[in-house]
Amino acid sequence: MSTFSTDFVRLTNGQSVALDSVPVLDLERFHASIVAGVRGGCRVSALFGAASPQPDATRLYAVLADDDQNLLLAAAADVTGDAYPSLTRQCAQVHMFEREIAEQFGLRPEGHPWLKPVRYRRSWTDRDVWQRSADETILPAVGDFYRVDGEQVHEVAVGPVHAGVIEPGHFRFQCYGETVFHLEIALGYQHRGIEETLLGGPDARTIHLIETLAGDTSVAHATAYCQVSEALAGCAATARGQALRGIALELERMATHIGDIGALSGDVAYLPTASFCGRIRGDVLNMTALLCGSRFGRGLVRPGGVGFDADAERMAELRRRLDACEKDARVAIELLWRTSSAVVRFEEVGAVPRAIAVELGLVGPAARATGLARDIRRDQPSGIFNTAQIPVATCKTGDVYARAYVRWLEIQHAIAFIREQINALPEGAARTPVTACVSERFAVALVEGLRGEVCHVAVTDASGRFTRYKVVDASFHNWPGLAYALRDEEISDFPICNKSFNLSYCGHDL
Amino acid sequence: MIPEIVARLQQKHRTMRYPKAAPPPMPDRFRGRPVVHKTRCVAGCNNACEAACPTGALSASTPKTIDLGKCLFCPECAAACPHQAISYSDNYQLAARERTDLVVSRERDEIEAKGAALDEALRKLLGRSLKLRQVSAGGCNACEADSNVLTTVGWDLSRFGIKFVASPRHADGLLVTGPVSQNMALALKKTYDAVSDPRIVIAVGTCAISGGVFADRPEVCNGASSVVPVDLYIPGCPPHPLTILDGLLRLIGRIG
Structure with a gap:
């Protein structure tokens, strides 16, 4: 040590x-x-x-x-x-x-090299680092941006409202011709004050705030919250509940990864994979709905286990759908890998070297695509992952191709894992009552969400209420990685770089 | 080309027949419009449902109604009721033109879809071609994802002439998600102003209708109608794609 x-x-x-x-x-x-x-x-x-x-x-x-x-x-x-x-x-x-x-x-x-706001909100105290007066309106992305000057240098500003059906953010490119010298990303548009609202909890709103931290990562965030709650109460979730959480977590990962590969394919105008994957993603969301009625796992993960048990018949149906989904996904995605004119658009684009990934502290598929074998499910296991292992999927090149291929490996590992869990679902109750949080404790829970590490830290006061609840979504670590990936790239490659990271705006903005 | 054709044959034709045929099956645990069992709900209980409700959609002061514009369709009230009086119907037709129409009776036998169609003149203009610009204003990406899924081959939204477009200048209206964060209020207003008249606004999801679980926080505006006038409300957290499609089709008069 x-x-x-x-x-x-x-x-x-x-x-x-x-x-x-x-x-x-x-x-x-x-x-x-x-x-x-x-x-x-x-x-x-x-x-x-x-x-x-x-x-x-x-x-x-x-x-x-x-x-x-x-x-x-x-x-x-x-x-x-x-x-x-x-x-x-x-x-x-x-x-x-x-x-x-x-x-x-x-x-x-x-001495901070680039001290700007993160979410463009007022301070929790009466101090303001930027000396803004109390009656001054704080507008997002207003302020200095990193700028390159020169006769042939130009600036491209995109957002907050983008062309697609996605969340808002502002991107400022410093370009020399088609080449991007620098990209600065300004977020905060999605800020809903979740950390502030969680103070004084837990209460009736808490789990719902957690489930909407990042809508496509509801299961990962809810699992982290429940692990924190159980740690603060000195209880444990039931074995069956932990297995069902694991199944839901991997379904969540599969759904978004399949959607991402389809979206990347669409961005290089290879439409067969794009349209197949768009539909298959929906099939995976419907598997989550089979478990709990909600395509995004709302209501499923609760302190003590899960809110919805699944009998043998339901599990058999899940397995049947999983088999069909595996076949469809394999055909749709292998078609992409076999199409060299599409794959060549992903190779050597938006590369992040491994050393930079370490320095920036990247997590999830973005880190694993550089060859870093970094995965909470293996490195810091909790719940079902204490007893069931998932291989860590890595690539070497750190480019768009590697980030896409890591996802495909993870989809296959997730399918195998879910199948294994269906076959060996522990007996017993799906959920057990969890007592109130103990006073003056400090608890940490990490979960490997679909974008990487989700970290929740809770501090309780003398009456067991949250005096601080810190949420760190994987995107908070990874947005600087996207900015780095654009250096010296063609600006027209931004869409595939962006989709290969697929970061959460609201998970960052909280 | 051959591998693509082989793959296409394997993937099959997937576009659903709805609305010409029955809608796609909903999951058996789907939580549609919540209903209260008349005889099981007893007066003078401890109002556990009200205490469990995260958004005040159920209130003891209005014992006959529930506000679908606030409801998260979460399982909490049903789980909290000591008499098992609350359950969820499979009724997915939740959209309404007026905010007040979302405050509905709790009784199961009083379920009826509220009027959602545009007036005759607008329907003539937009009924066969409705272009929408989506604005996420604090949405968590669930409503966005289940709106976007309508463009995939299974739902194929464009067969109804409805499309999401890249610019408000190309749009007939906005589809707004999220409680409207303070930091998106100006962008939403500017996007609305960039759409030419006549224009419509569709609020998708409980956040966009009432602020949802974020209601009354200083960081948000309690929904789209605090910034722009809303023509159609589609409740849910997030609404099922079928709920969204049903709302859109009733709006343009494609279904009754």
Whole structure:
């Protein structure tokens, strides 16, 4: 065990510890420990602010994931006043986290290389890093953008309202002819204040806010929330409930991955795969609806297990549909791989080198496409993944092709996994009652959602209510990866680069 | 070309016959319009359904009605009722032209689809060609996805002359999803202004109708009608694609 970890309290995924066992370090040591941890191979899963018991202070919490050891490391530090030295220059992974803390708590990270708002909202405190007055309207994406000057340089601005049926975001390209020198992405249009609304919970709204964090990732977020709730209550979900959560999680992954491959195919004008996959995706959503009535798994995952059990007949129907879906998906997607004129459009486009993926802290298929074998289901397993393994799908080239091909591998692994779970579904209840959250605890849960790691951290007060509930969607880590992937690419390749990441706007904006 | 033809034969013709034939089967656990069993719902209980409802769609102060514009169609009220008085019907025809028409009776035998058709003049103009610009304004991507799925081969929305277009300048109206985040209010207004008259607005999903689970948060505007006038409300969280299609077809007068 490396030396840095002595400064942190150690947890495993889905575990809670007493709040006072999270060490409160002085800021310099806190920062040094994060840097040492990241150099030692850890990832920054979360770094966020919260209220501090010390007067005029903000407490920063860090959660590092030590994937080699299957451990989570947590520590805290108090920042007094309204500024502190930035860590971003030493650790690029904290870039967006420091901007988020600046926006939410009005704390200026001194020396941050690109200090802009994340979601364009007012601070939770009476401090404002950008000195905006209380009556000033805050408009999204208004402010300085990174700019390249020169006679033949031009700027292309896209969004927030795009041409397709997708969520809003603003993209600013610095171009030299057709070549993109730099892309800056401004988000925040989807901000609904979910972290703010979760404070003081859990209550009747909580699970529904969680299920709408990112609509196509409802099962992953709800699973993370339920694991946090169970950890805070000192209960465990039933074995049958955990298996059914796992089935729903993999259906969610399959649906979006199949849709993504179809969308990529459509973007290079190869329509057979595009139209087949569009329909097959719907068939997968209907399998989720077979389990719980909702195509997006709403109402399925609940603390203690799942809200809907499935009898043998229902499981047999699921297996029958899965068999049909596998055949259709294989024909539709292998057709694409066999069509060299389509595949050549994906190769060597939007490549992210492995070293950059490590430095930016990318997660999910975007990381695995660069050859990083990084997957919460294997590295930090919880629930059904403690006992059932899924192979980690990787490619090497880190380009659009690799991100697409990793998805195809994951679709096949998901089908095999679901089939295995149907055959060996544990007996017993689907759900068990979960007691109220214990007071003054700190809990972390990670789930490998379809875009990568979903991280939830909860801190409870003396009466067991949330004084802080932090959500980090995979997209929060991966948007900078998309910006990087566009460097020196043709601007006309943006659509396939964008779809090969398929990041969530609302998951980022919260 | 040969592999494509072989694949096409394997994938089969998939476009549904609806509305000429019966609609596609809904999942048996589908939660359509919630209904209350008259005799099982007893006065003087502890109002567990109201406490369990995340959005106030059920209220003890209005014991006869439920607000489909607030309902998330979640399983919570049915699970909370100690007398098993609440259940979900398979009724998917939820769309209505007026917000007030979404406040419906709780009784099962009083289910009826509310009028959703455009007036004669608009129907003449848009009934055979309706181009819509989709605006996601804080939507979680579920309503967006189940609107978009209507363009796939199974549903084939364009056979009704309805299409999602790339620009508001090409559109006859907007299809709005999400509670309208403060950060999207201006963009939604500008997109609406860019559509030429006559224009319509369709609010899809509980968020776009009432703000849904985000209602009354300072970060959102409680739905599309707080920014633009709405002509059709389609409830659900998200609405099933059939609910959306039913609403659109009734709007343009393709079904009754």
